[in-house]
Amino acid sequence: MANQSQRIRKQMFDLSATDFRECAVWEFCLDEEGLEGQDETTVRPSALKELPSNSMGSFLVAADVVFGDGTKGFGYLFSDERDVISASPAVFVGDKKVQFQIPGSLSNERVEERKGRYYTDIGMDRQSIFPISFTSLIPVAGRPMSFVLDGFIFNGGPRKGQTIR
Numbered sequence: 001m002a003n004q005s006q007r008i009r010k011q012m013f014d015l016s017a018t019d020f021r022e023c024a025v026w027e028f029c030l031d032e033e034g035l036e037g038q039d040e041t042t043v044r045p046s047a048l049k050e051l052p053s054n055s056m057g058s059f060l061v062a063a064d065v066v067f068g069d070g071t072k073g074f075g076y077l078f079s080d081e082r083d084v085i086s087a088s089p090a091v092f093v094g095d096k097k098v099q100f101q102i103p104g105s106l107s108n109e110r111v112e113e114r115k116g117r118y119y120t121d122i123g124m125d126r127q128s129i130f131p132i133s134f135t136s137l138i139p140v141a142g143r144p145m146s147f148v149l150d151g152f153i154f155n156g157g158p159r160k161g162q163t164i165r
Contacts, residue, residue: 012041012060017074017092020062024137025051027059053141055079057086061145062137065091069128077147081140084147085155089134096121100132100149102164104157115152115164126151126165 010019015026023045032038043060051059057078065073073091080086090099098121102114122129136145151163 009038009042009044012043015043015060015076016095016097020060020074020076020092024062025059030058049138050142051079051138051140053081055140056082057088061140063089063134063145064137066133067124067128068130068132069124071124071128075134077134077136077145079136079140079145081145084149084153085161087134087145087147088155089147089149091122091132091134093122098122100152101155102152104154104159111164118152130165 009029009032012026012028019026025046025048026043027046027048028040029038029042029044030040032042033040046059048059051061057080059079060076061079063075063077065075067073073093075089075091077087077089085101088099088101090097098118102111106114119126119129131148131150133146133148138144149163151165154160154162154164
């Protein structure tokens with residue numbers, strides 16, 4: 001008989017800090033995409049204690065977070081050690097989840113609106129947040145993934161990879 005965790009399925013957007021504290025690695029259910037109620041964003045807990053190199057975002061991994069002022073937090077990364085854009089870091093603050101990426105296609109006005117919302121959700125000013133570091137709790141290819149951000153990062157568009165505060 002399968003244990004209970006083998007039956008757990010969630011949408012990646014619904015994962016909480018509690019989910020990551022209970023299971024540090026969540027894998028995408030790519031083999032189940034055709035099942036009713038599941039799609040490419042459906043994840044399940046994974047028992048893996050280390051992830052392979054070049055897993056290219058097939059897993060979500062719990063991460064320790066250290067804000068610029070030394071405050072500690074908790075978040076997650078996609079399992080892609082190539083670059084911070086692919087790793088798409090996020091931090092949990094209370095019941096909110098804040099991604100550190102901003103779509104590169106947004107207008108300047110929308111970018112400022114999004115940044116303002118992120119600062120409000122985090123509850124800290126830019127000098128206290130940045131630089132922010134993320135370190136995975138589970139190693140990828142033998143070592144923890146680690147990224148430091150000096151600001152929010154654009155994902156895509158002509159500004160891809162730029163950071164802003």
